[in-house]
Each structure stands twice: as structure tokens, then as C-alpha cells.
Amino acid sequence: MHPAPSVIVFTALSGLGFGLFMWLGLGFPGFTGMAAFGSYFIAYAFSVGGLLASTYHLANRKNAIYSFSQWQTSWLSREGILAVVTLLVFAPVAIAQIFFQSDAWNWLGPIGSALALATVFATSMIYTQLKTIPRWNMPLTPVLFLLYAVAGGALLAMQAKVAGVLILILVALQWAAWMMGDRRFADTGTTKGTATGLDRIGTVTTFESAHTARNYILDEMVHIVGRKHSEKLRMISTIFLGVIPVLMLLLLPANMFVAILALVSHLVGVFASRWLFFAEAEHVVGTYYARG
Amino acid sequence: MTKMPATTAKKLGLVIDLDTCVGCHGCVTACKGWNTQNYGAPLSDIDAYGADPEGTFLNRVFSYNVQPDDGGAAQTIHFPKSCLHCEDAPCVTVCPTGASYKRAEDGIVLVNEDRCIGCGLCAWSCPYGARELDQDAGVMKKCTLCVDRIYNENLPEEDREPACVRTCPSNARHFGDFADPDSAVSKLVAERGGIDLMPEQGTRPVNQYLPPRPKDTLDKTPPPQLQTVATEAKGFLGWLDKALDALPGGEKTETAKERL
Numbered sequence: 354m355h356p357a358p359s360v361i362v363f364t365a366l367s368g369l370g371f372g373l374f375m376w377l378g379l380g381f382p383g384f385t386g387m388a389a390f391g392s393y394f395i396a397y398a399f400s401v402g403g404l405l406a407s408t409y410h411l412a413n414r415k416n417a418i419y420s421f422s423q424w425q426t427s428w429l430s431r432e433g434i435l436a437v438v439t440l441l442v443f444a445p446v447a448i449a450q451i452f453f454q455s456d457a458w459n460w461l462g463p464i465g466s467a468l469a470l471a472t473v474f475a476t477s478m479i480y481t482q483l484k485t486i487p488r489w490n491m492p493l494t495p496v497l498f499l500l501y502a503v504a505g506g507a508l509l510a511m512q513a514k515v516a517g518v519l520i521l522i523l524v525a526l527q528w529a530a531w532m533m534g535d536r537r538f539a540d541t542g543t544t545k546g547t548a549t550g551l552d553r554i555g556t557v558t559t560f561e562s563a564h565t566a567r568n569y570i571l572d573e574m575v576h577i578v579g580r581k582h583s584e585k586l587r588m589i590s591t592i593f594l595g596v597i598p599v600l601m602l603l604l605l606p607a608n609m610f611v612a613i614l615a616l617v618s619h620l621v622g623v624f625a626s627r628w629l630f631f632a633e634a635e636h637v638v639g640t641y642y643a644r645g
Numbered sequence: 646m647t648k649m650p651a652t653t654a655k656k657l658g659l660v661i662d663l664d665t666c667v668g669c670h671g672c673v674t675a676c677k678g679w680n681t682q683n684y685g686a687p688l689s690d691i692d693a694y695g696a697d698p699e700g701t702f703l704n705r706v707f708s709y710n711v712q713p714d715d716g717g718a719a720q721t722i723h724f725p726k727s728c729l730h731c732e733d734a735p736c737v738t739v740c741p742t743g744a745s746y747k748r749a750e751d752g753i754v755l756v757n758e759d760r761c762i763g764c765g766l767c768a769w770s771c772p773y774g775a776r777e778l779d780q781d782a783g784v785m786k787k788c789t790l791c792v793d794r795i796y797n798e799n800l801p802e803e804d805r806e807p808a809c810v811r812t813c814p815s816n817a818r819h820f821g822d823f824a825d826p827d828s829a830v831s832k833l834v835a836e837r838g839g840i841d842l843m844p845e846q847g848t849r850p851v852n853q854y855l856p857p858r859p860k861d862t863l864d865k866t867p868p869p870q871l872q873t874v875a876t877e878a879k880g881f882l883g884w885l886d887k888a889l890d891a892l893p894g895g896e897k898t899e900t901a902k903e904r905l
């Protein structure tokens with residue numbers, strides 16, 4: 354799939370923002386006043402920024418309001434609704450904590466936390482539901498999206514030790530997903546033969562593509578640039594995502610400087626792995642185009 | 646609504662005969678022509694006369710080689726591909742806006758362009774590459790089964806079928822109702838053994854493909870290869886051959902005989 358910056362930024366940032374909301378709702382780091390303002394500012398900036406980035410993926414934004422209408426069937430619609438509800442639920446909690454130093458609305462926090470997780474889950478299901486992209490279509494995908502959110506959120510909520518442990522689990526599961534994902538396409542049994550139904554005659558190869566120019570399908574779904582570097586990128590992503598932050602968080606004394614460096618490294622890793630999430634994903638429509 | 650109708654009264658769709666399609670792309674052109682002037686936004690072309698032209702098409706014809714496993718002669722098969730109006734259409738249920746829908750009355754899958762946000766998710770969910778986002782209008786385009794022809798009483802009776810079917814010079818395309826077991830298309834599919842494309846995707850396509858009939862095979866051994874009658878070049882040409890070989894860079898040692 355085409356690794357469009359808009360969807361990479363959307364999934365990465367909004368995931369981290371809602372991950373931070375999850376911790377804030379549970380009372381971590383438990384700031385009030387200006388410090389609370391800082392935490393909520395980051396949470397809102399990441400989640401809203403991510404959602405705004407996603408609208409750059411839309412070719413016809415003027416109809417955007419309708420995207421909240423199909424929650425009965427569409428994960429994309431559910432995601433939009435859950436995101437807006439989560440952002441609204443946290444508003445009174447944040448206002449009370451920041452401006453009134455009050456915990457009067459804190460009872461809403463855990464509800465908001467659950468909604469934040471549900472939002473991330475809905476985001477992950479937009480991708481997981483697609484049978485056409487076997488690499489995404491597995492139960493590990495939502496688990497990973499949630500872990501990315503909760504681990505990155507812990508880092509943003511300055512829960513250094515918890516974040517360190519969560520990131521360790523995240524890296525292990527990310528590698529599991531990469532390796533399982535490598536086999537997914539073959540496991541579905543989809544080939545040029547099943548795509549054309551001509552496997553009942555013999556071995557199918559392409560004689561001529563349907564078009565000499567590029568088109569939307571090729572641009573969007575038959576992205577092959579970069580797949581050849583995937584091994585290297587997996588290593589780079591692992592180092593920035595996990596190795597550096599974990600070493601810093603678990604071995605160095607907790608302070609602001611360490612936290613920020615660990616966060617920056619983690620963010621680089623998140624973006625690299627999210628780039629791979631899209632770039633490595635093979636769509637079954639590619640079988641119509643593949644030479645072999 | 647992107648909820649699927651439980652059943653559809655009719656199942657309108659196409660039969661595409663891979664045995665008779667000659668790969669002329671006539672259906673591609675007829676489709677582009679009709680659908681640029683009728684339902685919804687026109688099918689745009691980008692950089693049409695420039696170095697890197699591209700455009701939106703609802704029907705495209707691939708060509709494949711198939712080598713039979715028994716070693717028989719390879720076949721070239723032209724393969725038109727458009728929306729299959731699937732019974733379990735994933736492109737409908739993923740749509741967040743309700744723009745993508747399947748009609749309860751005849752099973753046609755359509756896009757309501759007044760609701761579409763151009764998110765592309767429906768195209769991602771289609772295994773067949775049947776949906777293209779129009780780069781000019783920013784809305785999703787797909788085969789409408791010429792919904793604006795098949796019921797159109799302003800057209801003469803014989804034109805009330807999809808433009809691709811109407812135009813196909815080799816009669817490789819047929820239109821009809823698959824819910825009716827006695828319809829011409831249902832009978833054709835039963836007789837020739839219609840194929841579902843990518844059945845493992847579970848989309849239950851309405852459109853059916855008729856497999857190419859088996860080709861003739863040679864029933865006797867081919868005639869023996871002709872024997873070489875002259876191995877040594879003689880006369881003037883023989884002299885010229887040797888003289889040229891003797892020049893620097895020539896094949897000095899090899900004789901014409903050895904070369905054979």
C-alpha cells in the first residue's frame with residue numbers, strides 16, 4: 354500500500370494522543386494547574402492533529418460530516434464518532450483540573466480512558482478488517498495498535514518504568530507481527546490463478562497489462578518501492594522504537610532530559626514502523642498486475 | 646446506507662466469455678464514453694496529451710498467457726475486469742458515509758457522489774481493483790451496470806443494456822438477472838461452468854466468467870525435422886567465408902560444418 358504521509362501521521366499521532374488520554378483518565382501523572390495544562394495540551398494536540406492529518410487523505414472533504422453516519426457497519430465511521438466523544442468527555446475533566454484545581458469531574462476519567470482505547474481499537478479495525486490486505490488482516494494488528502498507544506502514552510505521561518516494560522512487550526509483538534505478516538499472503542492461497550480463475554487450465558502469466566499508464570489502483574495499492582529495504586528498516590525501527598528508549602528508561606535515573614530523549618527516539622521508531630506497516634502491505638489486486 | 650440488503654429481488658450482472666473475447670478494448674471505450682456523459686462526475690483524464698497521461702476507467706482489459714499443465718499449446722486470454730456487483734460486497738460495509746450502497750431491488754452496487762468523501766477505503770476493500778478514485782472530481786467511480794441505460798425508456802429497446810455489452814463485437818459479454826434460473830445468463834453459466842474470481846475472498850461475485858474452451862491438441866507426432874543437406878560452403882561463397890574468417894577478428898578455426 355502507498356505509505357501516504359497523511360495516514361502515517363494520522364495513525365501514529367492520534368494513537369499516541371489517545372494513549373496519553375488513557376493514562377490521564379486513570380489519574381497519571383495526576384497533575385493539576387499548569388502542569389495538567391501541559392499534559393492535556395499534548396494529548397489534544399496529538400489526537401486532534403492526527404485526526405486533522407487524516408482529512409488530508411480525503412479527496413472530497415466537503416462531505417466529511419456524513420462520515421459520522423454509518424456507525425452500524427463502518428469502522429471508519431465508528432472511529433470518527435469515538436474520537437469526538439472521547440475528546441468531549443475529557444473536556445470537563447481537563448478544565449476542572451487545570452483552571453479550578455478540582456477533581457470534581459475526575460469520575461469521568463476512567464470512562465474517557467475506556468473511550469480512548471476504544472478509539473484506538475476502531476482505528477486499528479479500519480485496517481484489520483481488510484481481507485484484501487492479508488498482512489493487516491490478523492488479530493495481532495489491533496493488539497499492536499493498542500500497545501503502541503498505551504506504551505507511547507505511558508512515555509508521554511512520564512511513567513518511565515511502566516513505559517519501559519510496555520515498550521519491551523511492544524517490540525517483541527511487533528517482531529512477531531512482522532514475521533507472521535510475511536507468511537499471511539501465501540496463506541490466503543490467492544494467486545494470479547485464483548484471481549483470474551484460469552488456474553484450472555494451467556500456469557498463468559501476464560501477457561499485457563490493461564493499461565500502459567499508471568492509475569489510481571497502481572499508485573494506491575501496488576506500492577513496491579521500499580519493500581526491498583524492509584529488513585533494514587525493521588532494524589532501524591526496533592532500535593529507535595525500543596532499544597534506545599528501554600535502555601534509557603530502565604537503566605538511567607528518571608528525569609525530564611532522559612524522558613524527552615527517550616520520547617524523541619520512540620517517536621522516530623513509531624514513524625518508521627508505521628511507514629513499514631503501509632509500505633510492506635501487499636494488496637491482493639497486485640496479482641492482476643504481477644509479471645509472473 | 647452501507648448496511649447490506651438481506652436479499653435483493655434481482656441479481657443483475659454480466660457474464661464475460663473468456664473464450665470469445667478478442668481483447669479489442671471496445672467495451673473499455675464504450676464504457677468510458679457513456680459514463681463520461683451520464684451518471685455522476687465524468688471520468689476524467691489527467692495530462693491527457695502530455696508525457697504522463699492517466700485517467701479513470703471502470704472497465705479494463707488485461708491479457709494473460711496460460712500454459713496448460715499437460716504441456717499443450719499455451720493460450721493467450723483477454724480478460725476484461727470491472728465491478729462484479731458482489732453479493733457480499735466489502736466495499737459497501739466499510740464506507741463511513743453511506744455513499745457506497747447495494748440496491749435492494751436489483752443488486753447493483755453504486756456510489757452516491759453527493760455523500761462520498763473520497764477516502765478510498767472502499768477501493769482498498771475491493772479485491773478486484775474495480776473502483777478508481779477520480780483524480781479530478783475527488784469521488785469514487787465504479788461500474789454502475791449502466792443503471793441509466795438499462796431502465797431508460799428514452800432509449801430504443803435494444804439499447805437498454807450496458808454500453809460494454811451493446812458494443813462488444815464478438816458477443817463476449819452478456820447482461821441479465823442471475824436470480825432467475827431461467828434467464829439466458831443463468832443458463833449460460835450453468836452450461837459452461839461460470840467462474841467466481843478469487844472465491845477465497847468470500848465476496849460472492851454476481852458477474853461470472855466463462856472459462857476458455859480447451860484448445861485442439863495435435864493427435865499425431867509432428868513431421869520430422871528437415872535434414873541439413875549442405876554442410877560445407879562451396880564455390881565463391883565458400884571462398885569468401887574462409888577469406889573473411891581468416892581476417893583478424895574472424896572465426897579462424899571454426900568451419901561452417903563445425904558451426905552447424
Ligand code: SF4
Pocket residue numbers: 727728729730731734735736737754770771772773774775776787848
Ligand atoms: S467487485 Fe469490488 S467494487 Fe464491485 S461489488 Fe465487488 S468488492 Fe465492491
Ligand code: SF4
Pocket residue numbers: 739740741742743744745756760761762763764765766767768784785
Ligand atoms: S471513497 Fe466514497 S464511497 Fe468509498 S468508502 Fe469513502 S466515502 Fe464511501
Ligand code: SF4
Pocket residue numbers: 665666667668669670671672673706723725809812813814815816817818
Ligand atoms: S468489447 Fe468484447 S471482445 Fe472487445 S475486449 Fe471487450 S469483451 Fe473483449
